[in-house]
Amino acid sequence: MTPTPTVFVDSDVIISSLLSQAGAAYLLLHQKNIKLFISNLSLRESGMVADKLNIPKDKFDNLVQKRVHMVKLKETPKELKIKYKNYVLDLNDAHIVAGSILAKVNFLISYNIRDFKVDKIKTDLGIICLTPGEFLQYLRSL
Amino acid sequence: MNLTQDQRVYTPEQVANLLQLSKKTVYDLISRGEIIAKRVGKVYRIPTSSLSFVFTGLDFDLYQADKEDRKQLGKIERALSKMRSKL
Numbered sequence: 001m002t003p004t005p006t007v008f009v010d011s012d013v014i015i016s017s018l019l020s021q022a023g024a025a026y027l028l029l030h031q032k033n034i035k036l037f038i039s040n041l042s043l044r045e046s047g048m049v050a051d052k053l054n055i056p057k058d059k060f061d062n063l064v065q066k067r068v069h070m071v072k073l074k075e076t077p078k079e080l081k082i083k084y085k086n087y088v089l090d091l092n093d094a095h096i097v098a099g100s101i102l103a104k105v106n107f108l109i110s111y112n113i114r115d116f117k118v119d120k121i122k123t124d125l126g127i128i129c130l131t132p133g134e135f136l137q138y139l140r141s142l
Numbered sequence: 143m144n145l146t147q148d149q150r151v152y153t154p155e156q157v158a159n160l161l162q163l164s165k166k167t168v169y170d171l172i173s174r175g176e177i178i179a180k181r182v183g184k185v186y187r188i189p190t191s192s193l194s195f196v197f198t199g200l201d202f203d204l205y206q207a208d209k210e211d212r213k214q215l216g217k218i219e220r221a222l223s224k225m226r227s228k229l
Binding site: 011012015016019020022023024025026027041044045046048049052053077092093095111112131132133134136137140 | 195199200201204205206207208210211212213214215217218219221222223225226227229
């Protein structure tokens with residue numbers, strides 16, 4: 001039996017899933033048989049973005065409560081930038097890598113793959129970076 | 143490549159070459175509905191959308207779902223980038 005894939009979801013995917021029900025992000029967030037994670041920092045930033053984009057708070061809260069598990073990063077964003085600088089091209093994305101490691105996931109799903117050093121993340125951490133569509137395609141191959 | 147606007151069609155033989163399959167396998171896939179083809183008289187023609195995976199790495203429905211998200215991605219990334227710089 002194939003083990004349940006574990007997935008850290010970047011905030012752009014969370015927000016995309018709330019803006020369109022026809023998109024790959026929505027399909028991903030509503031997949032069964034996968035375990036989805038975010039971190040306390042990505043929860044905070046995606047909450048702020050949802051607010052800025054006028055996504056109803058109850059819609060956001062409902063998704064987070066029902067569909068994702070949360071891991072709590074103890075370091076500050078500044079500490080995370082120093083610790084994980086070798087895994088990202090944009091230092092502001094370091095907490096996403098940190099969250100993925102803490103959650104011990106197999107996959108990091110983002111629409112912003114270009115800002116992650118995907119080969120290094122795969123080699124050093126054993127985490128595969130994919131877009132939502134690519135991950136859904138992978139699920140079909142199981 | 144915009145698959146929804148691509149008007150090209152392929153013969154089963156061309157598809158066999160593209161997918162590195164035998165012609166027989168392509169006909170089997172057509173008869174099982176895994177490759178959607180149009181029968182024109184005695185021959186088949188296969189639209190580009192049926193070959194989405196070959197061109198995009200995604201099945202056609204996932205390709206469309208990906209495209210749907212990308213319509214709003216610009217504003218999401220801009221807002222997110224601003225928030226992240228404040229964390």
